[in-house]
Amino acid sequence: MAGSLKDQSCIVGIGESKYSRGTPFSDLELGLQASTAAIEDAGLKPRDIDAIVIPGGFGTTAGDYAACFGIEDLRFTASLEEMGGAMTVCAVETAAMALVSGVANYVLIPFVARWYSGMKAREGTANEASRIPAAIAVRDFYMPYGMGAPPQYYSWMCQRHMLEFGTTHEHLGTIAVTMRRHAQLHPNAVMRDRPMSLDDYMNSRWVTYPYHLLDCCLETDGGAAVVVTTPERARDLKSRPVYIAGIASGHPYPAHEIPNRKDMFTIGLTHAAPRAFAMAGATAKDLDFAEIYDCFTFQTLQQIEEIGLCKRGEGGPFVMGGRIEVGGEVPINTHGGLLSQAHVCAMNHIVEAVCQLRHDADLRQVKDAELGAVCAWGGHGHGSIAVLRR
Amino acid sequence: MASPASVYEKPLPLMRGYTKEFYDFCKNRELRFQRCTKCGAWRHTPRPMCGDCQSLEWKWEKVGGKGKVYTWTVTFQPLYKQFKDDVPYAGVIVELEEGPRMVSWVTGVDPMQLKLNMPVEVWFDDVTPEVTIPKFRPVKS
Numbered sequence: 148m149a150g151s152l153k154d155q156s157c158i159v160g161i162g163e164s165k166y167s168r169g170t171p172f173s174d175l176e177l178g179l180q181a182s183t184a185a186i187e188d189a190g191l192k193p194r195d196i197d198a199i200v201i202p203g204g205f206g207t208t209a210g211d212y213a214a215c216f217g218i219e220d221l222r223f224t225a226s227l228e229e230m231g232g233a234m235t236v237c238a239v240e241t242a243a244m245a246l247v248s249g250v251a252n253y254v255l256i257p258f259v260a261r262w263y264s265g266m267k268a269r270e271g272t273a274n275e276a277s278r279i280p281a282a283i284a285v286r287d288f289y290m291p292y293g294m295g296a297p298p299q300y301y302s303w304m305c306q307r308h309m310l311e312f313g314t315t316h317e318h319l320g321t322i323a324v325t326m327r328r329h330a331q332l333h334p335n336a337v338m339r340d341r342p343m344s345l346d347d348y349m350n351s352r353w354v355t356y357p358y359h360l361l362d363c364c365l366e367t368d369g370g371a372a373v374v375v376t377t378p379e380r381a382r383d384l385k386s387r388p389v390y391i392a393g394i395a396s397g398h399p400y401p402a403h404e405i406p407n408r409k410d411m412f413t414i415g416l417t418h419a420a421p422r423a424f425a426m427a428g429a430t431a432k433d434l435d436f437a438e439i440y441d442c443f444t445f446q447t448l449q450q451i452e453e454i455g456l457c458k459r460g461e462g463g464p465f466v467m468g469g470r471i472e473v474g475g476e477v478p479i480n481t482h483g484g485l486l487s488q489a490h491v492c493a494m495n496h497i498v499e500a501v502c503q504l505r506h507d508a509d510l511r512q513v514k515d516a517e518l519g520a521v522c523a524w525g526g527h528g529h530g531s532i533a534v535l536r537r
Numbered sequence: 538m539a540s541p542a543s544v545y546e547k548p549l550p551l552m553r554g555y556t557k558e559f560y561d562f563c564k565n566r567e568l569r570f571q572r573c574t575k576c577g578a579w580r581h582t583p584r585p586m587c588g589d590c591q592s593l594e595w596k597w598e599k600v601g602g603k604g605k606v607y608t609w610t611v612t613f614q615p616l617y618k619q620f621k622d623d624v625p626y627a628g629v630i631v632e633l634e635e636g637p638r639m640v641s642w643v644t645g646v647d648p649m650q651l652k653l654n655m656p657v658e659v660w661f662d663d664v665t666p667e668v669t670i671p672k673f674r675p676v677k678s
Contacts, residue, residue, distance in 0.1 A: 287550035287556040287582070288640055290617075291550055293548075294610075310653045354612075354616075356610060356613065356625075404581070
């Protein structure tokens with residue numbers, strides 16, 4: 148198909164730092180740990196990398212990595228700050244475009260987040276000098292009312308969904324408990340060995356109603372990276388390639404202003420998901436698993452609906468009965484997600500999807516996994532989705 | 538209802554451009570939003586062009602100040618130290634009768650007793666000599 152990115156690029160290397168709350172390492176050191184691991188996993192040498200896509204945030208630049216890796220002729224760089232947390236999967240899309248167009252041969256995507264040791268998201272949005280695109284709306288029209296933190300404006304959407312569709316805390320809690328259960332199966336999950344029950348969830352304090360503490364993702368430190376190349380080059384490398392079958396990103400409208408959208412639920416992913424599935428020649432019903440940007444429980448449910456695993460409004464009942472657990476119909480966040488593994492803006496979700504499709508996921512392996520999706524969310528509802536196949 | 542300027546430490550809008558114009562109207566007890574003079578579409582937060590028809594012609598049009606609760610969140614954890622004495626407080630999206638929606642507070646009601654579509658009306662809080670913040674209260678029946 149002319150112009151399509153379908154199956155024209157592959158993820159061939161994955162790497163992660165240790166995820167933790169508190170770290171002695173700098174952003175660049177964490178990024179180098181993850182990148183070195185990803186390059187080694189691919190069977191490449193650092194100097195083979197000829198393009199670096201920096202999703203954004205946290206101060207590391209392509210030039211920093213190139214200087215450390217001895218890359219004297221870096222052909223292409225990009226940064227995707229506007230996407231917010233959706234920048235990670237969007238960076239894979241950018242890498243695919245660079246590869247298919249012949250601009251680059253081996254693209255490194257390093258991402259670092261020090262949410263625990265560095266600046267909190269809620270501080271960034273309220274900062275006068277903030278580079279976050281929604282900053283003006285937030286600073287001038289939300290912050291005078293003390294409304295500048297992600298759990299606040301995302302819970303507007305949650306509350307509206309509860310009122311319109313009858314979604315309950317039992318539904319949301321089931322998502323939180325499932326992510327925690329999955330984290331018990333992952334050696335590099337911050338919440339491993341800290342199991343959680345639905346009662347624990349229900350009894351956790353309100354952060355901003357309808358969000359309990361345990362509706363909210365972790366604030367952790369860590370880095371994750373992937374290497375992307377073409378199928379021809381992938382054949383010579385040591386790891387089994389995972390194909391990018393479909394990939395797309397999208398934006399809510401207006402992108403930076405939540406209250407004046409036609410509805411609270413149409414987000415970037417609503418536009419992006421049909422594009423990605425059409426490219427892949429698949430639908431949500433074909434997915435063996437999905438790794439979904441779980442910044443908050445409801446945003447997970449919302450994305451489950453918007454990619455078409457169920458209809459809008461039916462996400463609550465959908466997540467019940469073990470359906471989203473490993474061993475269930477469509478396991479979600481098999482690594483524990485942002486809620487219970489670590490918050491690396493879904494770079495960890497991409498790494499986990501590759502593990503699943505290589506059939507390297509040990510105790511949390513989805514049996515016979517052939518097709519999976521990674522969804523990322525950012526800013527006030529930007530979205531990106533990769534449909535990946537074995 | 539003015540609060541003494543010396544003790545007001547909450548975040549204020551950066552008073553320049555469209556933002557200053559919006560809040561200066563509030564100081565005069567007027568709630569105005571941008572409205573396209575070509576196609577009539579309201580818009581908020583402010584921007585220079587109509588997203589519906591791309592006209593650059595617009596005016597600050599006054600609304601009646603009545604609206605209803607569209608959605609809300611009740612903040613219990615003091616995510617910002619300037620609001621630590623206000624928790625729990627609700628950040629409410631109010632839909633004005635004319636159509637535009639805005640973030641505000643609904644005062645005079647327990648935040649956990651807010652209801653969908655609760656009718657509210659604007660009032661103006663002169664939080665500093667320079668800045669007036671529009672807030673809402675339930676309409677008495």
